[in-house]
Structure formats: C-alpha cells, structure tokens
Amino acid sequence: MKNQILKSICLIVAILLVHVQQGHASGTVVGNGGDPVFEFLRATRESMNATMKFVLNQPEEKEKFCQSNRLSVEQVQFCRDFFFKVGHQILTLSSGDKPTDFVLREEPLYVQGPDGKAMSVAARTSLGPEGAIEFHRDSMRTMAPVQVLFLITHEFEHKVLFEGRAVTDNEKIGPFKSGRDLLDAVATSLVSVAKRKGKIGSQFGIRDLFACDASNGTGQFGAQIAGSRLFQDENLMTYETSVGGNPMEGSIYFQEDYNSVLRLKFVITEPNNCGEETNGRKTVVQILRSKATDKGRDETVVSTVIFADNPICKSNLRMIVRYGEIQFSCQYFASEGTTSSPFSTILGKK
Incomplete structure (x- = not known):
C-alpha cells in the first residue's frame, strides 16, 4: 500500500492558527478542562x-x-x-x-x-x-x-x-x-x-483546539484543528467533542490514490467535565479510508485506538493512531468560547 501513497500531502483545516488568550479567573472553576x-x-x-x-x-x-x-x-x-x-x-x-x-x-x-x-x-x-x-x-x-x-x-x-x-x-x-x-x-x-453588526450570536459554543501531526515515512506536516463540543446535559458537564466527525469540523488526510484518502477522525466522550467521576470517559481515534463513489463518499475504518481518558482533562496525553507507515498524532492545547458558530453548542436531553 505504501507505494500507492502519493508524496503530496493534502490538508483540510476548519480553524487555522487560532489565537487563544489565557483567561483571568479565580474562585470556582469546574474540572481540569475549564x-x-x-x-x-x-x-x-x-x-x-x-x-x-x-x-x-x-x-x-x-x-x-x-x-x-x-x-x-x-x-x-x-x-x-x-x-x-x-x-x-x-x-x-x-x-x-x-x-x-x-x-x-x-x-x-x-x-x-x-x-x-x-x-x-x-x-x-x-x-x-x-x-x-x-x-x-x-x-x-x-x-x-x-x-x-x-x-x-x-x-x-x-x-x-x-x-x-x-x-x-x-x-x-x-x-x-x-x-x-x-x-x-x-x-x-x-x-x-x-x-x-453581527458582534454577538444567538447561542454559545466551545471550540476545543488540537495540535496534530501526520507522517507517512517520507514526509511530515502539522496543523491546528478545532472540534466543537456537543453538550449532553443542561449543566454543561457531559459532552462530546470530535475532529473529522462531520464535514464542517475539518480533519487531516493523506491522498492514497486518485479517488481515495486516508483521514483522521477522533471522538472524545466526557461524562463529568474532567471531574473525579470517570465512568464513560474515553477517546476513540481512527483512520478512515474515504473513497469517492457515484453516490458520494464511502468510508471504512482501517485502524482504531481507544484511550480510557480525555486529552482535554489530561493535556499531556498524545493521541496516536497508525496504519502501515501512516501515523496521525494529536494533542489538546486550548479551548475557546464562541457566541455564534455553524455547529454551536446544543443542549441535549439525556
């Protein structure tokens, strides 16, 4: 398969080089993830x-x-x-x-x-x-x-x-x-x-920012990518955040042939906003083969790694997944609030 991988590297980034200011806060702040x-x-x-x-x-x-x-x-x-x-x-x-x-x-x-x-x-x-x-x-x-x-x-x-x-x-x-x-x-x-003047939106959201690297044995590149949180309860403690989960989130990929790419996807599930309760906390990191067909794109998972942790809570956790000589590696580095977003925060019901 490695002979099929092109040297050219393609990149999709939903959020480019986002500058995040550090917060000035004291008092009660819930969870290591902020x-x-x-x-x-x-x-x-x-x-x-x-x-x-x-x-x-x-x-x-x-x-x-x-x-x-x-x-x-x-x-x-x-x-x-x-x-x-x-x-x-x-x-x-x-x-x-x-x-x-x-x-x-x-x-x-x-x-x-x-x-x-x-x-x-x-x-x-x-x-x-x-x-x-x-x-x-x-x-x-x-x-x-x-x-x-x-x-x-x-x-x-x-x-x-x-x-x-x-x-x-x-x-x-x-x-x-x-x-x-x-x-x-x-x-x-x-x-x-x-x-x-469009300086304030109709709903709040959180973007989680990740620094990612990709390599194929002959080349390497990096990108900063953002995932948007989907909250699962009204207290904003339970959420899911992902990269590559939908077309608007962005991802990184290698071109495999003229109609096929190998791309990164990961989904983080957090039950308690980085609190002590960890039951259900996990991160699923995958490489998907995405092929163009007459009906759209057909995707197949070719590699999966599951971590019983959340990189937002444990910032030194590096998510690594491999397939042959292809390797994707991501690490959380910041979060930022938004007052409007095309995929803004949704408060779901349990």
Whole structure:
C-alpha cells in the first residue's frame, strides 16, 4: 500500500492558527478542562470589546446611541454623554494590561436592593476599578449571549468613574430615577449595536483546539484543528467533542490514490467535565479510508485506538493512531468560547 501513497500531502483545516488568550479567573472553576460557562463569559467579553470599539470609532453611531422610545430626550442625551465619557475606561478595564478578573461562584450572590433588603443577583462587583466581577454559575449557564452581554456591560459600568465617582444601582442620577436605569439603558443600546453588526450570536459554543501531526515515512506536516463540543446535559458537564466527525469540523488526510484518502477522525466522550467521576470517559481515534463513489463518499475504518481518558482533562496525553507507515498524532492545547458558530453548542436531553 505504501507505494500507492502519493508524496503530496493534502490538508483540510476548519480553524487555522487560532489565537487563544489565557483567561483571568479565580474562585470556582469546574474540572481540569475549564468551566464552559467561564469560556462563554470570556467570549462575551470579547464581543463587548469589539462592539464598544466600533461605537467609539464611528461618529455616525454616536447620533444613534441610546435612541429609544422608552427614554425622554433628556435621558437619551444623558445616556449618550455618559457612555462616550466612560467607554474608553471600560475598554481599559476589560482589555488592558491587567483586565478585570471574572469569577464564577456556585453559591448565590446577593446585593442590596432598592428597599434596602438583600436580593439575589446573577452578577455583582465592587464600585470602582478595583476588584473582580462575580457571576453565579447556575444563572449564567441558562442565559443567551445577548443577555450575558447586557449583564457584563452593566457590571463594567459600575467599575468606571463618571464625574469623579462610580454609579450605584439605587441612587438617582441626572434625569434617571436610578443608576440602574441609566446603566441598563446603555447596556441595551450596546446590545442593539452588537446584534445589528453581527458582534454577538444567538447561542454559545466551545471550540476545543488540537495540535496534530501526520507522517507517512517520507514526509511530515502539522496543523491546528478545532472540534466543537456537543453538550449532553443542561449543566454543561457531559459532552462530546470530535475532529473529522462531520464535514464542517475539518480533519487531516493523506491522498492514497486518485479517488481515495486516508483521514483522521477522533471522538472524545466526557461524562463529568474532567471531574473525579470517570465512568464513560474515553477517546476513540481512527483512520478512515474515504473513497469517492457515484453516490458520494464511502468510508471504512482501517485502524482504531481507544484511550480510557480525555486529552482535554489530561493535556499531556498524545493521541496516536497508525496504519502501515501512516501515523496521525494529536494533542489538546486550548479551548475557546464562541457566541455564534455553524455547529454551536446544543443542549441535549439525556
């Protein structure tokens, strides 16, 4: 068979050279693979940053920002003035040299409500630029990207200084009955721009990134490939991620002859987001022979290796599969959240 293998090497890559920023987090993070909810927050932060930069750098956007039938003329102008005075402060806090930390909490979060009593919230932060923004995990995991964008924007508005002081939720400010009303008006307008300009999607997803090598005895090449997680429960703890499982995921392959290739496929099954419960955790790595036929492509498995582990949980695990002189080798190196994807996160029912 080795004489049939062409020296030319073909490559399909769904995601090329993806740059992944390291997260800034503390507090509760579930599993060695990282908490998917935190990845959602990080992706939404990037959406907020991109939207704010767009608004701040487009003069025509200033005329439309905060426009709403629900606001008076005075409120629209105050809302607009507030945003353009604090916008660059928010960007510095969110994307500067030392960006504000995001912290996930399992326990409920409380703040003082308008009546002076404690009320449960999905997020909270201290007033002013110091300190992290805390998020309640169970609240966040059920929110759509636009809801999370609204919430993150609101919390960052608490951390900037306007006319020398931070804005609170319950005190009156300008023509607004409360600071909360002002901050919500700004956040609503920013979400509107993000939706209009495609900076935020309708659903969250996680891409798992792998560094892969392929060799055939005479040549070798490498590629960075991404698989998209398919979540199996609403708690986002159980999932499957794969490379080469469908045409949109991408894979790597060697051309065998004019209508046949040998390609890589692997499927990772994770029962507990890298927690101690490992029953059902496995990775199936295969080489498939894919032939063109009149009815499409016919695929046959020619080699299989099964690992009783998950390379996302055990990052030093290298997945290796061989067939003759053909060898494919992959290792996990990062994950990133997305707010929109052609094969985005799906919450399935058990």
